[in-house]
Amino acid sequence: MRRGASLGLCAALAAAPVAAAQTAAPAWTHGAVCYEVFVRSFYDSDGDGIGDLSGLIRKLDYINGLGASCIWLMPVAQSPSYHGYDVSDYYRVEPAYGTNDDFKRLVAQAHRRGIKVLVDMVLNHSSSEHPYFQAALRDTTSAYRTWYRFSRTPLGKGPWGGEAWHRSPVRDEYYYGVFWSGMPDLNYQTPAVRKEANKIATFWLREMGVDGFRLDAVPYVVEEGACLAGCPGTHAFLREYAAHLRSVKPDAYTVGEVWANIDAMLPYYPDQLTAYFAFELSDSLLSAVRTGSAAGLLTGFLRLEDTLPAYRWSPFLTNHDQTRTLTALGGDVARARIAATLLLTLPGLPFIYYGEEIGMTGDKPDERLRTPMQWSPRSGGFTTGKPWEAPQADSLTTNVAVEDRDPNSLLHLYRHLIHLRKQNEALATGELVPLSTTSPQVAAYLRRTNRRAVLVVANLGGSAVSGVAIASAERALPPRAYTPRNLLGGPDGAKLHVGADGRLREYVPVAAIGPRESLVLELRE
Template sequence: MRKINFLYLLLLSVYVFTGCSTSKEASSEPAKASAWPRGITYEIFVQSFCDSDNDGIGDIKGMTSKLDYIKNLGVEAVWLMPMSPSPSYHKYDVTDYYGVHPDYGTKEDFKEFVAEAHKRNIKVVIDLVLNHSSSEHPWFKSAMSDKNSPYRDYYVWAHKDDPQTQKAGEIIAGDSDNVNRWHQVEGSDYLYYGYFYGGMPDLNYDNPKLREEVFSIGRYWLNEFDVDGFRLDAARHIFPDDRPKDNHQWWVDFKNEMQKAKEDVYLVGEVWADAETVAPYMKGLHALFNFDMGYAITNVVNKGKVDSLIINHKRIREFYESVNPDFVDATFLTNHDQNRIMSEVNDNENKAKMAAALLLTLPGSPYLYFGEEIGMKGKKPDEFIREPFIWNANAEDDCRANWVEPKFSTAQTVTPASQQSEDKNSMLNHYKTFIHLRNNSKALTYGDLQPVDVGNEKVAAFRREYQEEALLVLHNLSDNEISVSVPADLTDYNTVYFKNKDSSQSKSEVKLSAFSTLILRK
């Protein structure tokens, strides 16, 4: 087996060395090293992905028709934003936790999607919004209209004269800009708590019946639809900020219950906070999103200087490992709540490609936001960072949704995926090449991280090592060719494992083309 792996890696080196990264070649080989959840996951906003019935709204059948595209991209799982009935376009305010929004299709459609995804060895993770319901949910309507309703205690209430209702909440950057957390019920002396806004009343997890209801919801999707796990929205806010230990314990309890239904269930949580706040959630959640890394990568590619990106990433990972050695570091560039990476780098394709190269060669289990791989653009408000995917040129794109008039990503501003697939230098094939590279390298998938100083702040340099595979990764963050010396103790990294531009190596010196990546093998 070792000889086979060596030959495979040698062939891979030749393949990437020649720059032959057409979509067919980049996706034809199965993953040899990575295994989900350590693999790459693709986030999809169903409403914008693919419209199968020409009603302007993306749907489950459309998504099923694009599973081969997802498979060929090289990802090993999808995370689907909420699909349950909801009065909003984004569906983060649920009115039926056991349903599928009719705009998206039926439960049978979703079962078919999961089955077809599994045939392609693609895992399915769905968004589960457990912090709050919609104010239109039957539970809340009953609770609001009748103080004796069995659902009254599913929510959090306080009398209007209670001192806590007079306080304006703290705004947490990136999390919620809502200050008034207590909301008036017309004609009542009581207010209800809604962290995000009045249309999303928080659920009361001090109520044992509510907790059991939530366990039932999770079991339902695992058992009836065979989903592989959940992305847990607003995981930090199940209890108020002054009760963090209760938050931590809730997710331990939830994981224990979900594992009874599916032993290998996967839970990834959204805790938008600093590392010290995030760490305790690792006791109950398998994975947590690494917001700090996304910001840091964007910052260094814009500045063209590595700064402390690698050192800080190593420090935070070591801190997390001290809490849970088996944690999954869910890294990403941007997601559905943030300006798209292409817009964050001012539409500079070279910088966007470098951001992807960093994400896919640094440690972590990367998440890609749909359309990122074709360079889609977008800035807030939120509708414009969730614009429809561009599959083909306008006249022939019968799959493109049109629920919103796009402001940033059109066939005029973004080259459609079908055209990019034919261009070996496209953003799409850049992503495929680096995904393929990572999937087939144990060092890039599982290896530890060691920063390397090559004496030039425009070069991000680090080692990745796992078992017998040792790689030295060099990224030129600048728009100029750079020559650097390999440190004396690393001169045994002397075989080109990968390069995506005309970089070269001679003895202890390497020449890096502008915005290029060179990886040397020991």
């Protein structure tokens, strides 16, 4: 869900020293990439125009072929809205998607393919149609009255300065809903609400078999007086919640949405959720590709790598709340290719939004960011009926079927890079080492382990460059001669000689690099 830019309101009150967890990374996260799916828009199995769980099961082989190690499903619980972020029954799958048994079948089929399943857990608020809210709204003596926040008068603005207190349709009073009137915030200062959140999590982990959760709207869970975002109570709740998840399923994986910069994200470590989306990294990646300048590209990555294990933070390009990548890059597929190459060769646990791998387009309003997956030219191949939302205009030419047949397509590049990330130790787990270049439009870095090293060189600019030299600080590589092998195909790089101090000095890997061209070179001894 779309968030305001500033979450620093109460961060100073909640900040704690951040220390990297010393526990080993879960095995499945080794070189992993996760894939975000909007079930409603992925594949319709019964012709009603709405994607469903049976349709997703049919397309698991596609996701597996892409190389994804996990899928994040946008909300699948029952909801009156198309997007599902206002849940009316946390224990029942949205009927348009199927049944609880269909969901269990999906999990079983995903696990057979080695794919983990994360579901969107919306804890901050329920639907205004949820029976608990309806009871609280209509009966001031209801046991659920304290599950929500009511007031005779509005108690100020929301965290972004907008209206957050909504007039009750029943009596002369107001209730708090930070996003809109259809999403009343739950009151986590009520013990029964915290207990219910734990019960819901237990249900999805044990009964439904999921491997973890993506937590929506994390900073807004607890309000404390004037503090409306990132409050101490939110951090306390998240510690309690995470401990409960571990007691139910010790290896449960959670990734939270804190739509802010790294400074605002760090107070949510080290002992709350497993990971958080790194929005600052998304901004720096897309900015570098848009502007053609390498300045600042690696700053956030290096900071997070110095602070936390790579499986505990997740870079991405865009998600379901943002203008799609190709649209944000002006429709330039070459830019989309270099953005994908950067994302999938830099550290962290990256997430990919469905359709990004084929270059789907989309801009606001939100429905147009979440249009049906484009499988083939005919109606996008999504449904035999009328789709719930019209496909994008380019679905006849931009689709899986067309790109499957083109070895130079964006889809083939994504597949290659995702599999490469899994298979190559340096790309899977290697340390990020920044390098300097003699051109401001060329980014260069190493990913290295004790045994393997990969050199990435990316010309972000719209013009070719010649004779670009690369240099490093001391101890970048062990001293020896290296033979670069191009992992993306094409010519290999020139021999690299590293002296006793471990520095790269004026190394020119290739005579020229084309506009928006990338080199991914494995350095062999």
